[in-house]
Amino acid sequence: MAGGSVGELGEFGLIDEIIRDLPMTRGVVLGAGDDCAVFSAEGNVAVSTDTMVADRHWKDTWSSPRDVGRKAVAAAVADLEAVGARPIGLVISLAVPTTLAADWVRDFAAGVRQECERAGAGLLGGDTTAAPTAVVTVTVFGDLQGRDPVTRAGARPGDVVALKGRLGWAEAGRAVLNRGFRSPAAVVNAHRVPEPPYGAGAAAARAGASAMIDVSDGLLADLGHVARASGVTIQLQTSHFDIAEPQRAVAGAIGRRDPLGFILTGGDDHALTATFAAGGVPDGWRVIGHVEAGEPIVLVDGAVWEGPQGWDHFSGGRG
Amino acid sequence: MAGGSVGELGEFGLIDEIIRDLPMTRGVVLGAGDDCAVFSAEGNVAVSTDTMVADRHWKDTWSSPRDVGRKAVAAAVADLEAVGARPIGLVISLAVPTTLAADWVRDFAAGVRQECERAGAGLLGGDTTAAPTAVVTVTVFGDLQGRDPVTRAGARPGDVVALKGRLGWAEAGRAVLNRGFRSPAAVVNAHRVPEPPYGAGAAAARAGASAMIDVSDGLLADLGHVARASGVTIQLQTSHFDIAEPQRAVAGAIGRRDPLGFILTGGDDHALTATFAAGGVPDGWRVIGHVEAGEPIVLVDGAVWEGPQGWDHFSGGRG
Numbered sequence: 001m002a003g004g005s006v007g008e009l010g011e012f013g014l015i016d017e018i019i020r021d022l023p024m025t026r027g028v029v030l031g032a033g034d035d036c037a038v039f040s041a042e043g044n045v046a047v048s049t050d051t052m053v054a055d056r057h058w059k060d061t062w063s064s065p066r067d068v069g070r071k072a073v074a075a076a077v078a079d080l081e082a083v084g085a086r087p088i089g090l091v092i093s094l095a096v097p098t099t100l101a102a103d104w105v106r107d108f109a110a111g112v113r114q115e116c117e118r119a120g121a122g123l124l125g126g127d128t129t130a131a132p133t134a135v136v137t138v139t140v141f142g143d144l145q146g147r148d149p150v151t152r153a154g155a156r157p158g159d160v161v162a163l164k165g166r167l168g169w170a171e172a173g174r175a176v177l178n179r180g181f182r183s184p185a186a187v188v189n190a191h192r193v194p195e196p197p198y199g200a201g202a203a204a205a206r207a208g209a210s211a212m213i214d215v216s217d218g219l220l221a222d223l224g225h226v227a228r229a230s231g232v233t234i235q236l237q238t239s240h241f242d243i244a245e246p247q248r249a250v251a252g253a254i255g256r257r258d259p260l261g262f263i264l265t266g267g268d269d270h271a272l273t274a275t276f277a278a279g280g281v282p283d284g285w286r287v288i289g290h291v292e293a294g295e296p297i298v299l300v301d302g303a304v305w306e307g308p309q310g311w312d313h314f315s316g317g318r319g
Numbered sequence: 320m321a322g323g324s325v326g327e328l329g330e331f332g333l334i335d336e337i338i339r340d341l342p343m344t345r346g347v348v349l350g351a352g353d354d355c356a357v358f359s360a361e362g363n364v365a366v367s368t369d370t371m372v373a374d375r376h377w378k379d380t381w382s383s384p385r386d387v388g389r390k391a392v393a394a395a396v397a398d399l400e401a402v403g404a405r406p407i408g409l410v411i412s413l414a415v416p417t418t419l420a421a422d423w424v425r426d427f428a429a430g431v432r433q434e435c436e437r438a439g440a441g442l443l444g445g446d447t448t449a450a451p452t453a454v455v456t457v458t459v460f461g462d463l464q465g466r467d468p469v470t471r472a473g474a475r476p477g478d479v480v481a482l483k484g485r486l487g488w489a490e491a492g493r494a495v496l497n498r499g500f501r502s503p504a505a506v507v508n509a510h511r512v513p514e515p516p517y518g519a520g521a522a523a524a525r526a527g528a529s530a531m532i533d534v535s536d537g538l539l540a541d542l543g544h545v546a547r548a549s550g551v552t553i554q555l556q557t558s559h560f561d562i563a564e565p566q567r568a569v570a571g572a573i574g575r576r577d578p579l580g581f582i583l584t585g586g587d588d589h590a591l592t593a594t595f596a597a598g599g600v601p602d603g604w605r606v607i608g609h610v611e612a613g614e615p616i617v618l619v620d621g622a623v624w625e626g627p628q629g630w631d632h633f634s635g636g637r638g
Contacts, residue, residue: 135414137370139412
């Protein structure tokens with residue numbers, strides 16, 4: 001059935017639309033459709049939950065329903081990467097207005113499936129209900145493959161800080177969309193759908209990462225969590241950062257921001273940043289700084305960054 | 320810090336309020352506060368997610384924040400019981416208006432902890448964000464202790480249908496609250512906080528239950544799922560039901576419903592209903608019917624029930 005509203009489709013019809021013909025993936029013992037789904041696990045299972053709210057975490061005028069579905073999955077799976085786990089699967093809760101077009105839900109579900117496939121995660125089930133505003137919650141679980149989780153608390157003086165993935169692309173995209181533009185496409189697309197470096201978290205864990213986090217709130221904010229949890233000073237060298245051409249173009253066009261601001265404080269790209277013993281950085285990671293004994297703080301070229309420090313979903317400063 | 324609004328507390332302050340001093344429970348390797356929590360598992364893990372929306376699944380004029388927290392946990396854990404799993408832990412996502420009193424969140428968190436303790440589930444972590452309407456999503460994980468999950472699909476002709484827990488109490492409570500009354504207290508409290516028969520699901524699985532479901536949408540609706548998944552006819556005998564005095568009182572007071580309607584179509588009590596081979600019903604379960612070969616339907620004293628058939632969260636008829 002195409003067309004119609006969510007209210008016409010009803011709760012069970014909506015669930016059917018989302019879970020229909022789900023592929024069974026590795027580790028999934030019982031898929032969606034019963035009171036629980038069931039997966040098999042041997043050893044430590046990592047779990048994280050992540051919520052997105054319409055008009056706060058996405059705008060329907062900026063992002064397609066497919067984009068929203070992909071983003072919800074990517075943001076949640078990035079938390080598994082950040083502890084070094086390999087995705088097993090996820091469950092999704094979708095609260096939407098009854099007046100919403102059912103095709104929105106179908107396209108959203110298509111995006112969820114697409115990103116699950118990219119991430120190697122099974123879609124195990126979900127719940128749907130009506131709400132005045134659309135709210136999406138994704139809960140992911142992953143296999144630590146017998147390893148301990150890589151936490152935020154293991155950074156040690158002498159370690160180097162390294163990065164895998166993009167920083168400040170989504171924020172540059174948000175900046176242009178916020179001003180009514182749709183280009184450069186590369187950064188606008190980065191805002192719509194993040195590209196976490198799938199697989200890099202488990203690889204970093206195997207390489208002996210001492211601490212790790214995914215950059216969801218901005219590099220300074222997220223490395224600040226590592227500095228506090230580990231009780232160390234983190235020194236970043238801006239000469240090590242790669243400022244991409246679209247970021248320079250956006251900073252120039254909006255006429256008021258050093259592109260470095262995107263890199264240091266832009267969230268939502270879900271790059272991974274981790275600390276490693278010197279000499280232990282895996283291939284494909286870029287060294288961006290180092291760890292020192294000292295007060296728990298992140299310094300940029302030896303000084304406190306004076307610009308904005310990422311954003312808080314409740315203060316809403318940049319949402 | 321007491322008092323204040325959610326907006327003043329901020330996202331990280333709010334998370335701190337919820338996860339502060341969480342007890343570490345059996346199986347929890349890494350608690351809240353990092354990108355993921357970690358639990359240990361050996362074998363099949365059951366997972367389910369359940370969402371509640373303000374003014375749809377609860378009313379702040381009827382239920383305290385503590386009631387809402389307890390109800391969210393109980394409803395989610397009941398899905399684990401329904402496949403025969405023992406709770407390991409849960410994660411919770413809370414989206415709330417920034418103008419909400421922070422004390423609401425503190426009392427809600429107290430309710431979550433209280434019910435986690437009752438259910439034997441660890442609180443592993445969560446996510447908080449701002450939204451125009453409060454939305455709570457609980458995702459639970461359970462240990463099948465080496466057993467296969469008890470699904471809805473295993474009922475066989477010749478089995479008996481049995482019940483553990485209460486039916487129609489929450490619905491009777493909703494009926495009186497909806498008319499502006501606050502008593503009988505027993506049914507009003509049942510609406511506010513369900514009392515799933517914790518532990519009975521795993522016990523039923525050990526006893527060889529062939530199919531099982533928790534009664535969240537109403538007995539007829541939920542046994543309808545079993546009848547369809549198993550391809551059988553389910554016959555219920557109303558003489559086997561226990562209609563409690565408060566239910567008779569409410570039906571009399573509101574002057575229009577047979578109390579049997581509460582029993583057959585009232586949701587939200589999260590009793591367990593299961594099918595067993597004749598002679599295999601565990602102690603403490605009440606036999607309420609039997610399974611026959613035939614079209615997938617539930618009959619009441621041999622006939623189709625003509626009253627309402629439970630409720631759909633999207634059609635909103637009785638929400």
